[in-house]
Amino acid sequence: MKRNLLALLIVTLFTISCSQMPKNNTASETALPIVENPSEFIHQLYLDKSGHGLENTDVSTLEKMNYAQKNVIYGEITYNGAITLFEKLNIKGNDVFYDIGSGVGKLVLQAYLTTPAKKSVGIELVGSRAKKAETVYQQLMNQGILSKAGNKELKYVEADVITSDLSDATTIFWANLTWEEGVIDKVVQKLSSSVKHPLLIVSHKSLDNYPNMKLKEAFTVECTWTSRSNVYLYEMEYPVSSKNTAINTSTATDNI
Numbered sequence: 001m002k003r004n005l006l007a008l009l010i011v012t013l014f015t016i017s018c019s020q021m022p023k024n025n026t027a028s029e030t031a032l033p034i035v036e037n038p039s040e041f042i043h044q045l046y047l048d049k050s051g052h053g054l055e056n057t058d059v060s061t062l063e064k065m066n067y068a069q070k071n072v073i074y075g076e077i078t079y080n081g082a083i084t085l086f087e088k089l090n091i092k093g094n095d096v097f098y099d100i101g102s103g104v105g106k107l108v109l110q111a112y113l114t115t116p117a118k119k120s121v122g123i124e125l126v127g128s129r130a131k132k133a134e135t136v137y138q139q140l141m142n143q144g145i146l147s148k149a150g151n152k153e154l155k156y157v158e159a160d161v162i163t164s165d166l167s168d169a170t171t172i173f174w175a176n177l178t179w180e181e182g183v184i185d186k187v188v189q190k191l192s193s194s195v196k197h198p199l200l201i202v203s204h205k206s207l208d209n210y211p212n213m214k215l216k217e218a219f220t221v222e223c224t225w226t227s228r229s230n231v232y233l234y235e236m237e238y239p240v241s242s243k244n245t246a247i248n249t250s251t252a253t254d255n256i
């Protein structure tokens with residue numbers, strides 16, 4: 001009898017202690033959106049942070065890197081445009097989302113706050129824009145937003161996308177309307193050689209002439225320069241065909 005009571009006590013104590021353990025939420029279990037009104041939250045956070053314009057240090061860095069200023073002409077996908085984008089990419093909890101050329105980082109923040117992606121990354125070449133994204137990251141840390149999101153990760157990187165590690169990307173947005181063709185070739189080569197799984201990529205420029213890029217759909221998204229900017233959703237095949245060399249044929253369909 002005593003033994004039974006002891007066993008019951010142990011089971012009860014074990015059950016209580018388990019129920020009080022912190023739950024190790026996976027990214028996909030995180031309640032979304034992470035903040036109540038993400039559109040207004042992002043708007044307020046960015047009131048004093050514009051991506052337009054370049055500082056003197058940006059200009060001299062671009063010169064040193066031999067980048068024409070046309071590569072860094074600024075414009076953004078809007079909040080509503082990004083809703084369309086995320087729907088088309090059908091982002092799930094095991095996805096890693098990259099915005100290549102992320103400006104001040106609004107789109108990456110929206111991905112982090114409103115989609116189940118386990119990781120949202122922005123890569124930006126222009127120093128002053130990347131620094132604004134970093135300021136936003138600090139503000140989110142200070143407000144405790146980054147600890148609300150389970151295992152989800154938000155990352156801003158100041159770098160040239162050509163030399164960045166993109167190997168874990170599963171979904172990409174690429175606002176490349178003003179990018180030089182040679183740079184576009186290098187980015188496609190980089191993705192083709194480093195990503196070891198199929199990848200979805202939404203590009204403003206057509207990538208039809210890259211043999212490993214299979215067009216799934218063309219649609220429009222709202223951007224700051226037009227309410228209907230053409231974009232193309234590609235699936236990058238894996239394994240990559242050896243025929244895919246840098247063919248320089250990307251074409252713009254509208255202008256920022």
Ligand SMILES: C[S@@+](CC[C@H](N)C(=O)[O-])C[C@H]1O[C@@H](n2cnc3c(N)ncnc32)[C@H](O)[C@@H]1O
Pocket residue numbers: 051071072073074075076077099100101102103104106107123124125126129159160161162175176179183
């Ligand atoms: C049109 S803006 C898009 C901003 C953001 N993705 C959006 O849609 O809201 C393109 C950005 O790409 C950046 N960019 C251009 N070339 C780049 C490169 N090689 N590596 C990283 N970023 C680059 C520019 O500085 C610019 O901020």
